[in-house]
Amino acid sequence: MSYPLTRNEHYDFTGEAYGAKLYPNLHPYPATMIPQLGIDILKELNITQGRMLDPYCGSGSSFIAGLEVGLDDFTGYDINPLALLICQARLTYLDMEKLESLVQKLERRIERLRASSDSLGGIEVEKFNNFDYWFSPHAGQELQWIKNTIVRMTKSSKKSEEFHEESHKESHEESEALRRFLFLPLSVTMRQCSYTRDKEFKLYRMSEDKLENFSPPVFSMFTRALRACFLTYKACYAQKIKGIQLTTNLGAYNNSSHNKNNSGYDVILTSPPYGDSRTTVAYGQFSLFANAWLLEQSQARAIDNLSLGGKRSQNKDCVAALNSSALGEVVASIANEDEARAAEVAAFYRDLKESMARWMKALKVGGKAVVVVGNRTVKGFVLPTDQFVAECMEQQNLCHEVSYQRKISRKRMPSRNSPRNLAGETAPTMMSEFIVVGSKRR
Numbered sequence: 001m002s003y004p005l006t007r008n009e010h011y012d013f014t015g016e017a018y019g020a021k022l023y024p025n026l027h028p029y030p031a032t033m034i035p036q037l038g039i040d041i042l043k044e045l046n047i048t049q050g051r052m053l054d055p056y057c058g059s060g061s062s063f064i065a066g067l068e069v070g071l072d073d074f075t076g077y078d079i080n081p082l083a084l085l086i087c088q089a090r091l092t093y094l095d096m097e098k099l100e101s102l103v104q105k106l107e108r109r110i111e112r113l114r115a116s117s118d119s120l121g122g123i124e125v126e127k128f129n130n131f132d133y134w135f136s137p138h139a140g141q142e143l144q145w146i147k148n149t150i151v152r153m154t155k156s157s158k159k160s161e162e163f164h165e166e167s168h169k170e171s172h173e174e175s176e177a178l179r180r181f182l183f184l185p186l187s188v189t190m191r192q193c194s195y196t197r198d199k200e201f202k203l204y205r206m207s208e209d210k211l212e213n214f215s216p217p218v219f220s221m222f223t224r225a226l227r228a229c230f231l232t233y234k235a236c237y238a239q240k241i242k243g244i245q246l247t248t249n250l251g252a253y254n255n256s257s258h259n260k261n262n263s264g265y266d267v268i269l270t271s272p273p274y275g276d277s278r279t280t281v282a283y284g285q286f287s288l289f290a291n292a293w294l295l296e297q298s299q300a301r302a303i304d305n306l307s308l309g310g311k312r313s314q315n316k317d318c319v320a321a322l323n324s325s326a327l328g329e330v331v332a333s334i335a336n337e338d339e340a341r342a343a344e345v346a347a348f349y350r351d352l353k354e355s356m357a358r359w360m361k362a363l364k365v366g367g368k369a370v371v372v373v374g375n376r377t378v379k380g381f382v383l384p385t386d387q388f389v390a391e392c393m394e395q396q397n398l399c400h401e402v403s404y405q406r407k408i409s410r411k412r413m414p415s416r417n418s419p420r421n422l423a424g425e426t427a428p429t430m431m432s433e434f435i436v437v438g439s440k441r442r
């Protein structure tokens with residue numbers, strides 16, 4: 001297969017922050033795609049209307065890009081409930097008067113509580129396994145009070161349920177949307193006031209001496225995060241998302257998703273994980289507190305295992321079964337050094353290939369698929385994931401059109417990772433990214 005790869009400086013966005021002024025983040029999420037990239041590639045491909053799918057939608061940056069060029073129908077899949085919470089909160093239209101009044105009410109209740117001498121001692125804290133390892137009793141009680149208050153404030157009324165079924169449905173959906181929005185700053189606060197070390201995706205507890213003097217002001221952290229979220233949503237999102245259609249699905253894109261949506265998508269814009277969660281980005285660990293406590297997901301600890309390559313394989317057959325001209329030699333070289341590691345790498349690409357085969361079918365004839373990937377290094381060997389994606393496109397009746405290489409300047413990724421998960425052993429993570437473009441053949 002000839003492989004057109006172009007170094008394209010236009011897509012570097014050197015020095016630009018995530019979303020720049022257009023769409024700032026409402027909640028941090030690892031390895032987000034900068035919306036500027038999506039916006040410019042959609043413009044370059046002349047995509048201005050139609051339905052967009054993102055099978056690994058994360059916090060929804062591809063939809064933000066679609067929105068900016070005029071798309072209004074978005075479908076996302078992700079295995080991580082926190083990712084969908086962020087995506088939904090960013091892209092669900094809320095009545096600004098109602099939201100503002102709710103935010104103010106919540107602020108006032110917190111003010112009143114702080115001014116009173118009421119103790120939170122009696123509050124029953126919902127605890128996931130190991131909660132006390134990560135939160136002080138004081139932080140746990142204050143977080144729980146905020147959560148209970150948000151839940152109470154966003155309960156849809158029973159009365160309208162009895163008398164007006166239709167309007168109840170609407171008001172129930174609206175209440176749910178308001179609750180999801182208020183959960184964002186609470187999730188931010190949870191992480192800030194936990195015993196986790198700053199700026200790490202994986203969960204590491206702070207040192208004992210730091211922990212002794214750590215007494216986070218939970219209420220003021222929350223009200224600050226709440227205001228910031230509200231103001232950003234009001235200034236950057238509210239006006240632009242009215243009337244759009246967003247469908248999010250918890251779980252991986254599968255064959256039944258395909259049957260449900262057989263009218264097909266006009267464009268797929270996505271960035272899959274770069275490798276398994278254990279040795280690259282641990283989305284599940286990053287999201288554990290929100291998933292386990294805020295969203296009460298029993299699967300919270302299983303997310304990294306559900307991710308591509310999450311089921312570790314020591315089976316050497318995995319390497320042979322990969323059958324990829326893009327990756328074959330590199331994986332064989334890794335196997336010469338470490339067969340077990342090569343099998344794990346092959347298991348990731350096996351999962352990625354199976355997953356891509358499912359959602360590539362959902363593209364309409366003539367539709368475009370844009371896949372943003374990074375080429376990670378294992379045992380000193382660079383894995384050409386961009387070429388692998390192009391190869392899979394060709395196998396799935398897509399024509400690979402072009403791949404652009406861009407420099408990553410400010411992606412929220414650890415700048416060094418631990419490739420073998422050994423304490424103290426790190427290697428630089430990738431500093432460039434690839435935008436792989438294909439179109440569906442007849």
Ligand SMILES: C[S@@+](CC[C@H](N)C(=O)[O-])C[C@H]1O[C@@H](n2cnc3c(N)ncnc32)[C@H](O)[C@@H]1O
Pocket residue numbers: 029030031032033034055056057058059060061062077078079080083251252253270271272273274283306307308355
């Ligand atoms: C690189 S991130 C996507 C980031 C997204 N573009 C953004 O800007 O927020 C990859 C996402 O894939 C999700 N993921 C991993 N395995 C998946 C699978 N099998 N199906 C669906 N989503 C998956 C992860 O939870 C993560 O949110």
